[in-house]
Amino acid sequence: MLSPDALKKIDEAVAKYPSDQKQSAVMAALTIAQDEKGWLSVETMDFVAQYLEMPPIAVYEVASFYTMYDLKPVGRHKLTVCTNLPCALQGATLAAKHLKDRLGIDFNETTPDGRITLKEGECMGACGDAPVFLHNNKRMLCAMSPERLDQLLKDLD
């Protein structure tokens, strides 16, 4: 279900916790699984549950609670907009609308060419640099004015 490389990374995450608390590595395991598969299908979550010896429902609960996990396929580039209050007050709502208009999609949708998915996220801990975006869960983008978003859209493949 997952590659030997992914399983090795999960084993490394599991090793950080006491041997009877493998489930503590569930967030790391889901991230590793999603990085490899692109999104988290029920089959992938069931595999993670079995691997960590925990009930599947407990894995579903984690995967469905945090916005960085995708329970359906996403585009090559996932742009997550922080819409919490500090970012909203600094232009995140306008920035999100700008992107929606440019891309012709709403939150949780993907452009027809499979290039970009737009998602809504929670505070990313960089409120002073609002509006804050996250690219593919890995790269934080700060002070994203409409002009900077236009440049970003040009730069993405």
Ligand code: FES
């Ligand atoms: S409110 Fe957006 S990063 Fe904190």
